[in-house]
Amino acid sequence: MNVETSMKSFQQQKANHINNTSSAKTKSYFESEQAKDRLARRILLDRVLQKVFFLSTIFALLVLGILLQRIIGNSIGWLNLDFLTGRLSINPDKAGISGAIIGSLWLMSVVIPVTLVLGVSTAIYLEEYAKNPKLKNLINTNISNLAGVPSVIFGLLGLTVFGRLLGLGSSVLAGGLTLSLLGLPIVVVSSQEAIRAVPGFLREASYAMGATKWATIRRVVVPTALPGILTGAILAVSRTIGETAPLVVLGIPTLILKSPQGVMDDFTTLPIQIYYWTLDTVLTREYANLAAATIVVLMVVLLTLNASAIIIRNKFQRRY
């Protein structure tokens, strides 16, 4: 049926409908008892669902609230400057987390450059150079899948490749490279999005000046995409800084009395410390307080990182 005839039949139906309603106005369906019943039920359903959705929201918040209240309650009296600057100790009164903080910092000093260099390079290749759309799709799908792989699997990969094959053991470098794999998909995807958002007319302007592809990428594309790239990098850091499972698989030791001095040293991190203290609570009850205090420190770090990602995204958003 072509458009004209379908339009005609539609208008006819409409005319019929108007005629019917006007001729039988008293028997209009919308005024029948049955319809009124249904309407009342629909309105009731609407109200009930509103409450259900509200309670669902409250439930998640409530759990978070209880968690925060217990953790903060447990950490009171334990979280102080001595705790932050003190060394690890079997004696809970003397124990501090300076080693774990320094370990986490060392770990990030490997994760940040590795994920940024590899991630941004991958994104540049996929967005600026890759020509074959099928290949691009294949790589993109794999990267998205990589982001969904459980972190413990990355731990096994790290143990096999970095720990054993490359003989890095349980050093900062082995842990950092393993966690970099975990952060990489986040940096790649967010950098890709940021690069894709750079408008074509800026690239055109650059090429029209006689710029090469690389000069255009270095001076126009990457600087314009930088806020998005940095946001991704910070999110990758905040994802990896809280990771425990891959490091446990790598065999990060529980008690390190010496803070790491370089990337080849053994180390411990904040989440590892939380994990072991929580495990050993059965032996020494005060370890629960130490774990709670460490959680508070880790959460402050995470919130700061995420907040700075949001601030960077909003503040440095470019106009063009």
Added chain:
Amino acid sequence: MLNQEKRKQPQGENSIYKVSHLNLWYGDFLALNDLTFDIQEKEVTAIIGPSGCGKSTFIKTLNRMVELNTNVRTEGEILYHDENIFGDAIKVETLRTQVGMVFQKPNPFPKSVFENVVYGPRIHGINDKNKLMEIAEISLTNAALWDEVKDRLHKNAYDLSGGQQQRLCIARSLATEPDVLLMDEPTSALDPIATYKIEELIDQIKKDYTIVIVTHSMQQASRISDKTAFFLMGELIEYDKTEKIFSSPADQRTEDYITGRFG
């Protein structure tokens, strides 16, 4: 004589571009059909014609920007200073340095005014601060923008008005010291006053540069150009001195277009 007629070349002048039997396809679509004509040095050449007639495609071919589109194929040759721009002897980067381009919509980089102007010099390896400042002042002065921006060289270029942004883009092109300036409807996004300033600017710089300008405005073409080329459906219908085109066009289709009977 026959050859002269065929090339549609006004006599006794230096041509900077010699276009011969240029065909260009987007996929299967023939966008430019057997163009043959010369563009004279240090003149303003206007290209007019209805939408989709290939005028933008043509000036983007002059600096090979058209190749950024996918599925573009060209045939024939364009000699620039007697060198085929599609040949191996001339690198596309070199060509684009000597042939600057100003786009329809002002497209400054999201950088400071200063960094916009010195973009070209920087990518060609000039890093000396004093030298760059000198280039910026000369280029902005030539683009009639210096007095308006000299106190805010380090402010974001997007704080400028649309007309100022377009003159900044012209200054940016001038900074690489090109011979040719291609302008693709440079005033179509601007108000009449900003348009007037750009036209005034073209008038001032035309003694030093060869300018090829695509325009939708016939008044603009008649005001600023020395030669006018009329394109229709990818073909060059008529190419002559601007006064001639607008007073007594040789082709009926040209007359129909400039008198507003179509397009």
